[in-house]
Amino acid sequence: MAEEALTASEAARLVGVAVTTLRTWDRRYGLGPESRQTGKHRRYGPADLRRLAEMQRLVGQGVAPAQAAAWVLGRPIPAARRDGGGHAVAVGSAGPAVRGLTRAALRLDAAELRRIIGGALAQDGVLATWTELLAPALIHIGRKHAATGALVEVEHLISKEISVGLATTEWPSSAARILLACTDEEQHSLALEALAAALAEAGVATRLLGARVPPDALREAVRRAGPDIVVLWSQTRETAHVGQLADVLAARPAPKLVLAGGPGWDGVRLPEAVRRPRSLAEAVGLVTGRQPIESSPSGVRR
Template identity: 35%
Template sequence: MAVPPARTPARWNSAQVAEILGVPQVTLRTWDNRYGIGASHRDSGDRRWYSAADLDRLRRMRGLLAQGYPARTAASTALAGTAADVPPHARIASIGSAAGRLSSGALAGLLDDALATLGAARTWGSVIAPVLRDLGDRWNDGEDCMAAEWTLSAAASAALDRHVPVVDEASLAEPVVLACSPGERHELPVKMLYAALRETGAPAVYLGGMVPGQVVSEVVRRFRPPLVLLWSMTSSTADLPLLRELRGAGIGVCPAGPGWVPAVNGPEPVAETFDDALRVASGARARARAVAQRPRRRRSSPVPNRR
């Protein structure tokens, strides 16, 4: 289940922000003085104090600078919160380079900008997934890219935490439940699916990676979802016994991810790709809403009215 991030201070000083962003304090002062993007609070000693919104804008500016934007344009775009016109190949190159340098600070700004501009689904399909595929290909060719993949995945997960507001899941009505199979460690596609659903206003519960079957069953009993989407990247993590157990209990379950394709036999529908899974999850929620809004027929009385 999505867990709210640890509480952070409402304000940060210049030294803390410089460390978070990976830039010198003098750069922060320059951005503030020249372009008006910086701390929204100053104390009686003229010391700068940064809010969470200030930090988000500075992350985005850093990401735009990494993609070749002039500083003044990057600042005005970040301050206005408008979309950045960056072609996909430029985003891929910038994020791939930052991942290769293991630069979490640069990745934070790049990913924040991609999510703000493209949304979760397009950020995954046109930016993050291509970079991960490239790293996987290079790994297969004998290049050691594990640290780069790990850094990118961690940065993307953190960017999603910033992008999607925390909700009290106990208040959700019939949400779609998204979970990885018990042995599946690759949870980033599922977290991206969760963010994409949340962007549309659809209620969803994200359980994370390597979710025990007992947890899935308990969450289903609690929320009564219209659909459980069970994700596996490889056939070794496709848990057929859990799939059968959930369906035997009358639960609507969709096996999703490429790992289910060789594991499921016959005409069993599998949402193999990210886009397939998003369509299935969105469709299940839309059908549940339509059923809930359908007017109920009044039952005729078995006894005729007599006057």
């Protein structure tokens, strides 16, 4: 990116849009040069060019220009018309840390993602970082993806960086009596990775099998490891395989506690003995037995 200030047509050429588009973005969304020179032609500096390049990338991915401009300028995102409204990403009203992380993800800035995630984990610990920073950013990006069909590469990059950050938590030396697994074909493993890291931070070791654990493999892992506690994660209805919960409950010796985590289990009739934590804090509390935890009764869950 050029360091010297550029004219509108030079900036348009560099970013790869028509100069009329640049002027429209300025007039409609206030995406003009930040420092305005009175009496002279307005010049675009490096920060302006970076914003324009981000705007161009988002629009190129199918994000509505008004929404893209709001992302770039850090303003509340207007509701998208294309998704029927109401699914806009309200990143502008999120905390500055969530905004910073989300923006770094949108720019595909891996180094910044690693810096922010590593710094937050070191400073605030896993529980607070996941609950207040990582989960909100993921949910924002997920909504944006649902509204536009774009940003799959953004989801992949932030997921990878979150995994890397969570995996660097120090591992306890105690024997692992807890088994964490996603259900068959369930690729959403991050919440379980957060649980493993939060438990490690609390001094509790786990065996984390991760994504897509088929029924045979889960049965075998339970048979061989004989865990006291099993947590099965399902993110979507399609992967809420109640049979896998039944398999775990049928193991001998049976685990003392079986948890079903994730929104996939919502509205699904679960075996009576299964507990249903609703947050990372609740799951940590149930597993460690260290916090007074209120968990919903079993049966059909909402």
